[in-house]
Amino acid sequence: MRRLLILLAVVAMLAAACSSSDGESSDTTAAGGDEGTTTTAAAPADSELQAKINACTVGETDGDLNLYNWTEYIPYGSEAEDYGVTDLVAKFEEETGVKIVQTFYEDNETMLSQIEAGGAPYDLIVPSDYMVSTMADPEVGLLMKINTDAVPNLKNLDPKFTNLPFDPTGEFSVPYQAGTSGLGYSFEALDAAGVDYESGISWGLIFDPDMSAPFAGKISMLNDERETLGAALKYLGYSVNTTSQAELDEATAILKDANSRIAAYDSAAFDDLLMSGETVIAHGWNGGFLGSFDQASTDDYDAYEFFGYQVPVEGGIIWVDLMAIPVTAEHPCTALTFINFILDAENGGDLTNYTYYMSPNLAAYEYIDPDILDDPMVFPTEETMAKLEFIADVGDFSLEYSDAFAAAKG
Numbered sequence: 255m256r257r258l259l260i261l262l263a264v265v266a267m268l269a270a271a272c273s274s275s276d277g278e279s280s281d282t283t284a285a286g287g288d289e290g291t292t293t294t295a296a297a298p299a300d301s302e303l304q305a306k307i308n309a310c311t312v313g314e315t316d317g318d319l320n321l322y323n324w325t326e327y328i329p330y331g332s333e334a335e336d337y338g339v340t341d342l343v344a345k346f347e348e349e350t351g352v353k354i355v356q357t358f359y360e361d362n363e364t365m366l367s368q369i370e371a372g373g374a375p376y377d378l379i380v381p382s383d384y385m386v387s388t389m390a391d392p393e394v395g396l397l398m399k400i401n402t403d404a405v406p407n408l409k410n411l412d413p414k415f416t417n418l419p420f421d422p423t424g425e426f427s428v429p430y431q432a433g434t435s436g437l438g439y440s441f442e443a444l445d446a447a448g449v450d451y452e453s454g455i456s457w458g459l460i461f462d463p464d465m466s467a468p469f470a471g472k473i474s475m476l477n478d479e480r481e482t483l484g485a486a487l488k489y490l491g492y493s494v495n496t497t498s499q500a501e502l503d504e505a506t507a508i509l510k511d512a513n514s515r516i517a518a519y520d521s522a523a524f525d526d527l528l529m530s531g532e533t534v535i536a537h538g539w540n541g542g543f544l545g546s547f548d549q550a551s552t553d554d555y556d557a558y559e560f561f562g563y564q565v566p567v568e569g570g571i572i573w574v575d576l577m578a579i580p581v582t583a584e585h586p587c588t589a590l591t592f593i594n595f596i597l598d599a600e601n602g603g604d605l606t607n608y609t610y611y612m613s614p615n616l617a618a619y620e621y622i623d624p625d626i627l628d629d630p631m632v633f634p635t636e637e638t639m640a641k642l643e644f645i646a647d648v649g650d651f652s653l654e655y656s657d658a659f660a661a662a663k664g
Contacts, residue, residue, distance in 0.1 A: 300581070303398060303581065303583065303586065304398055304399060306586055306587075307398055307399070307400075307401050307579065307583075307586045307587075307590070308401050310401050310404045310586060310587035310590050310591075311403075311404060311587075312403075312404050312405075312406060312591075312594070313350075313591055313594075314404070314587040314588075314590075314591060315350050315351070315352045315585070315587055315588040315591055316585045316586070316587040316588055317352065317377075317584065317585035317588055318352045318353040318354070318355055318585065318588070319346075319352060319353070319354045319355065319377050319378060319585060319588045319589060319592055320355050320357070320374070320375055320376050320377045320378070320584070320585070321354055321355065321356050321357070321376070321377070321378050321592070322357050322358075322359065322365060322368070322369075322374075322376040322378070322379045322380070322580075323356060323357075323358060323359075323379070323380045324358065324359065324360075324380060324575070325358040325360075325522060326542070326545070326609075327380065327431070327575075327609060328342055328343060328356075328605065328608075329341060329342050329343075329604060329605070329608035330342060330343035330344065331343075333608070334608065336549065337545075337548075337549070337607065337608045338607075339604040339607050339608045340600075340601070340604045342595075342596075342601060342604060342605065343356075345601070346592060346595050349595070350588070350591060352585075352588055354592075357374070357376070360477060360478075360521040360522050361477065361478045361479075361521055362381055362382050362384075362385040362478075362480075363479070363656075365379060365381060365385070366381075366385060366388070366389065366396075369389070369396050369580045369581070369582060370396065372581075372582055374582065375582050375583065375584040376580055376582050376583065377579065377580075377582075377583045377584060377585045377586060377588060377589040378577055378578070378579060378580075378583070378589040378592060378593070379577075379578055379579075379580050380430055380575050380576065380577055380578075381427070381575070381576060381578055382573050382574070382575050382576075382645065383418065383420045383573055383574045383575075383576070383644050383645065384420060384480070384644065384645040384646050384647045385647075386420050386421050386426060386427045386576055386578060387420040387421065387646075387647040388647045388652075389426075389578070389580070390421065390425075390426040390427075390578075391647075395581065396580055396581050397426045397427070397578050397579065397580060397581070398426070398578075398579045398580070398581060398583065398586065399425045399426060400424070400425060400426065400427070400428060400578075400579065400590070400593070401590055402424075404587070404590040404591070404594065405428065405590055405593050405594045405597065406594065407594045407597035407598055408424075408428065408597060410597050410598075410599055410602070410615050410616060410617035410618070411428075411429065411597070411614055411615065411616065412614055412615070412616035413616075414614075415429045415432070415574070415614035418574065419644065419646075420644070420646070420647070421576070426578055427576035427577065427578045428576060428577045428578075428593050428597070429574055429575075429576050429577075429614035429615075430574075430575045430576055430577050430596065430614070431541070431574075431575050431605065431606070431609055431611040431612065431613065431614070432572070432573065432574045432575070432611060432612040432613075432614055433539055433540045433541050433572070433573060433611040433612055433632075434539070434540045434565050434570060434571065434572050434573075434634060434638075434642065435476070435481055435485075435537070435538065435539050435540070435565075435570055435571045435573070436537075436538075436540065436563060436564055436565035436566060436570050437455060437457075437459065437460075437535060437536065437537060437538075437563070437564060437565075437566060438524070438525065438528050438535075438536040438538055438543040438561060438562070438563045439451065439455065439459070439528075439534060439535050439536070439561065439562055439563075439564075440528065440531075440534040440535075440560065440561060441559070441560055441561065441562060442534075442560065443468070443469060443472070443534035443535070444534075446468070447468040447469070449465075451562060451564070454564065454566070454567040455564050455566050455567065456489070456566050456567055456568060457485055457486070457488060457489035457566045457568050458489065459473075459535050459566075460473055460475065460485070460489075460512055460515075460516070460535060460537065461485075461486060461489045461508045461509070461511075461512050463511065466512065466515055466535075467515075469515070469534055469535045470514070470515040471515065471517050472517060472532070472533050472534040472535065473512075473515055473516050473517060473533060473534075473535045473536070473537075474516065474517055474518045474519070474520050474524050474527050474528075474533045474535075474536045474537060474538075475516055475518075475519050475520075475537040476519065476520070476521045476524065476537050476538060476539075477519035477520055477521045478521055479655050479656055479658070479659035480494070480645045480655060481537070481571060481645075482509065482519070482537065482659065483502070483505050483506070483509065483655055483658060483659055483662075484570075484571050484643075484645065485537060485566075485570065485571075486505035486506075486508050486509045487501065487502075487505045488566070488568045488569050488570055488571075488643075489508070489566075489568050490504055490505060490508070491568070492504075492505070493643060494571055494643050494645060495643065495644075495645065495646040495648055497648055497649075497651045499654065502654055502655070502658055503658075505658070506658040506659075506661060506662050509659075509662040510661065510662040510664070513662060513663060513664060517532065517533055518532075518533070519663060521538075524536045524537065524538035524542060524543075525538060525542040525543050525545070525546035526546065528543070528546075528561065529546050529547075529550055529557070529561070539611075540563055540610065540611070540631055540632060541609045541610040541611040541632070543561070543563045543631075544563065544610035544629075544631055544632065545608070545609065545610045547561055547563075548610070563631050564631075565634065565638050565641070565642065567641075568641070569641030569642055569643070570641070570642055570643075571642065571643060571644075571645055572634070572639070572642035572643065572644065573644065573645065574614070574644075577589075577592075577593050577596065597615055599615065599617035599618050599620070599621060600618070600621050601618075602615035602617065602618030602621070603615075603618040603619075603620070603621020603622045604621065605618075606618065606622050606626060607621075607622060607623050607626065610626060610632055611632065612632060612633055
């Protein structure tokens with residue numbers, strides 16, 4: 255991932271994806287900026303940076319873009335060629351004359367810690383829904399307000415992707431992509447175990463000792479505390495946003511019990527583990543699975559005949575990942591120009607044709623492959639939507655989730 259979150263029919267449910275603390279970079283410049291950059295704690299949002307943002311004009315750039323993003327979340331290089339879509343990194347660089355320097359992360363909490371540390375001058379980040387509300391909290395002050403005058407393509411947003419609960423006025427964020435998390439699986443493995451996946455699958459494939467026994471040692475889960483504990487909570491019939499210690503303890507207990515059957519907690523290669531046969535049940539994001547299924551398919555081999563993806567019958571998580579300017583930004587005008595670039599109709603279509611995630615860009619629909627638009631694994635049915643939840647900011651109780659996840663994994 256890198257890696258992650260919507261229709262209010264959709265939106266009511268619309269609720270994801272550094273692989274290490276030092277991060278991973280693409281291109282030739284380290285995402286931390288120039289050599290000699292010192293590490294200082296990020297200051298709360300300040301008026302000087304906000305004034306600079308407010309003065310940015312449409313198409314203005316003020317330096318290279320340090321983009322802190324999930325992996326495999328924008329088409330570039332050979333990946334773009336493999337998917338038959340535009341290399342959006344190269345296109346932006348050609349149009350603007352600046353470079354995009356990418357650094358990747360696997361979970362929102364890692365990204366948050368890096369922004370809090372303030373050592374790297376990231377200009378644009380792609381947090382998930384609940385993390386936007388956390389970072390935009392005035393007492394935290396890690397996000398700057400968007401200068402909407404510099405982003406005219408905001409007009410392309412689907413109205414269902416506006417007035418979202420975690421940023422109701424859209425002051426701090428702009429939707430990037432949306433999707434679900436659920437289970438990818440091997441048809442052969444489920445057939446051998448007598449699982450009727452055509453009628454729907456259950457989180458019991460991981461959490462029920464008897465149901466999951468045939469897959470022991472061949473299961474992976476996301477290395478993400480809210481996603482993984484959220485799966486356990488949904489299996490138990492609870493909200494993924496519970497602040498009940500008793501309910502969280504119950505979810506922790508069943509995850510801890512399942513731990514002996516789980517081969518890996520992985521948010522970066524969950525799809526690869528499934529496709530390679532190292533796992534047969536994988537918890538992950540729909541776009542990651544579908545992109546891999548499509549990539550593996552050839553004229554002589556259709557991966558969709560061997561692998562599937564579903565949101566379990568108990569429900570799951572739906573999410574929105576958004577573009578936001580953090581307090582670490584040194585080139586906010588370039589960040590705004592990139593946001594506007596992503597919201598271009600054709601660019602938005604190429605993005606979804608690469609990620610296999612829902613697009614919040616209504617104007618992009620005419621450029622999205624019709625097979626993707628019609629696929630319920632990408633755009634869920636209303637019945638599935640009714641069982642999905644956003645991950646919400648739970649305030650101080652988030653520490654309980656962190657402790658519970660660490661305890662469950664041992």
